[in-house]
Amino acid sequence: MxxxxxxxxxxxxxxxxxxxxxxxxxxxxxxxxFCTGIAVCSLGHCPPRLVHAIREQAGTLLHVSNLYGIPQQEELARVIVEDHVKLPGKVFFANSGAESNDGLIKTARKFGHARPQLDGSPRYEVLSFTKSFHGRTLGGINATGQDKVKEGFDPLLPGFRHLPFNDLAALEAAIRPETAAVLLEPVQGEGGVNVATPAFLRGVAALCKKHDVLLLLDEVQTGFGRCGPTMAWRAIAPEIQPDAISWAKGMGGGFPIGAFWLSDRAVDATGKALSSLMGPGSHGTTYGGNPLACAASLAVLEEVVEMDLxxxxxxxxxxxxxxxxxxxxxxxxxxxxxxxxxxxxxxxxxxxxxxxxxxxxxxxxxxxxxxxxxxxxxxxxxxxxxxxxxxxxxxxxxxxxxxxxxxxxxxxx
The missing domain is CATH 3.90.1150.10 (Aspartate Aminotransferase, domain 1)
Known part of the structure; x- marks a missing residue:
């Protein structure tokens, strides 16, 4: 049994x-x-570079609290920002895609307080799309546009609506004063492998800018080379600039790690950056970004780039x-x-x-x-x-x- x-x-x-x-x-x-842990083992099983990095780091330092500096974390954040996202911003490290997406949802709520409605009440709503999948935490299932993941978990959290994927007119009609963000996968993996069209992705970015709404990209399954370019949105509409991105799966090659990136772009007249809204006490993790996880991810991302995967x-x-x-x-x-x-x-x-x-x-x-x-x-x-x-x-x-x-x-x- x-x-x-x-x-x-x-x-x-x-x-x-x-x-x-x-x-x-x-x-x-x-x-x-050809499952690879559902898009996790991006270099296959037991790749020598990853195995060596894990063994070496495991014999040096497995874990310390985020109360202290972690060199491997700093280096991994630099590599992600400078070599992969290639837009100014900062990274938070988690342990999974669901956690990373919860970070995006919390960022949207923080942004809604920093950029409230005209009457001063905070914006809080996140718009996502049918057939999407954003994880199995309470935040993740509420953002997910599939009813089956929500059955038996009522009452649902407020602040989420789901719209038809690749329907720009539906999105434009749906944006309301309380809307803070739009969350989407460039390619919906769990929902049937549905690709955002270039026109849709560009249109979403334009609507977000027009209505002062955050553009959140869920690249948990698509990121770091799975779709060709290391950021999947660049395979579809390379000129857009998201406000935040989540990752997990392939970035660790089999070792559990997740992350989200927040843009440094200004969110108010004083020049306050979006990436500064999540300050001390607003978000945290015990294990996220520890030396072992970051050493593993660095090895994977180095291999992806050096071998031109x-x-x-x-x-x-x-x-x-x-x-x-x-x-x-x-x-x-x-x-x-x-x-x-x-x-x-x-x-x-x-x-x-x-x-x-x-x-x-x-x-x-x-x-x-x-x-x-x-x-x-x-x-x-x-x-x-x-x-x-x-x-x-x-x-x-x-x-x-x-x-x-x-x-x-x-x-x-």
Missing amino acids: SHVLSTYARFPVTLVRGEGTRVWDDAGKSYLD PANVARQEQRIREIIASWQLPVITEVRGVGLLLGIGLDVSQFAVPEGKLPAAFVCGKLLEAGLLVPPAGPETIRLLPPLNVTDEEVDEALAIFRATLSSLVTDH
């Missing part, structure tokens, strides 16, 4: 070892891993799209996404699904049996999330398994 809470519908496999793009279960069977991501995306298109399989409706955050849409009428199972999860189970790990993204979409350094041979092998499995399902129908 397991003593672990049953909050996951787990696939019937227990993984015990990993190397590169492969993992092995407790029976010795190997799998190609964004170039490999762009090339592999193109190869995957071309190979899948060449199959001309009617069961595949489309390939959505950017970089190596790709969603394969399925025509679920073309294969039989056992009663009580969601089609995408059923197909993921069949792919697992064939030796390929991939996660679903909604009921009719399969996600491909290989490591950013995945090779041509590994992509070819994974796609061959994918094609054979889908063809078999359709033939058996």
Whole structure:
């Protein structure tokens, strides 16, 4: 009997070892891993640079409180601001994407007090979008535009509304005096791999500026190379300038770390910076940004840049799209996404699904049996999330398994 809470519908496999793009279960069977911990293991499993950084730092200093200076934290913040965001600002380190998004929500509330409504009452509302996913804390589920994550957790927190994604007119009509921020994912991962259009992202940025509303980007799944450019919004509308960004997942390569960045832009006539609104006592964490986590993340981000992994991501995306298109399989409706955050849409009428199972999860189970790990993204979409350094041979092998499995399902129908 397991003593672990049953909050996951787990696939019937227990993984015990990993190397590169492969993992092995407790029976010795190997799998190609195109799930990577849901876009977490950005360099694959046990990459030498990351393993060395963790071992070295673990033998020097694991943890100290944020009451004291942490050199690795300062260096990681500098690298993120100067080499990746490339806009003036400051970084707060957390442990997960949900925590990072809660930081964005708290920032929006702080901003709403600093820039109140005309009658002096604070602004507090955060607008987000249907099919979004922003974490499983109370703040995260209220920001998320999916009802299923909120069931049984009433009463919901006030101050959130959800609008149709990629509908600029709906957003413009929705902004009210109490609106403080707009929160969105450049590519919705959990919601089905839905990409913000360039026109929508540019329009959102313009509306935020027009109405003095913060533009908050959730790059928890998309950031640091997953979509090609290390900041995913630059793959879509590179000229926009967000006010805040959240990250986690791939920035640690498998080691738990999250972060959010706040712009240094002025929020009042005195020149007070947005990044200064969260002062001492306003936000905190025990573990966030400790020496071990920051050493791990520095190793990952250095590898991403030095090996030019964004170039490999762009090339592999193109190869995957071309190979899948060449199959001309009617069961595949489309390939959505950017970089190596790709969603394969399925025509679920073309294969039989056992009663009580969601089609995408059923197909993921069949792919697992064939030796390929991939996660679903909604009921009719399969996600491909290989490591950013995945090779041509590994992509070819994974796609061959994918094609054979889908063809078999359709033939058996």
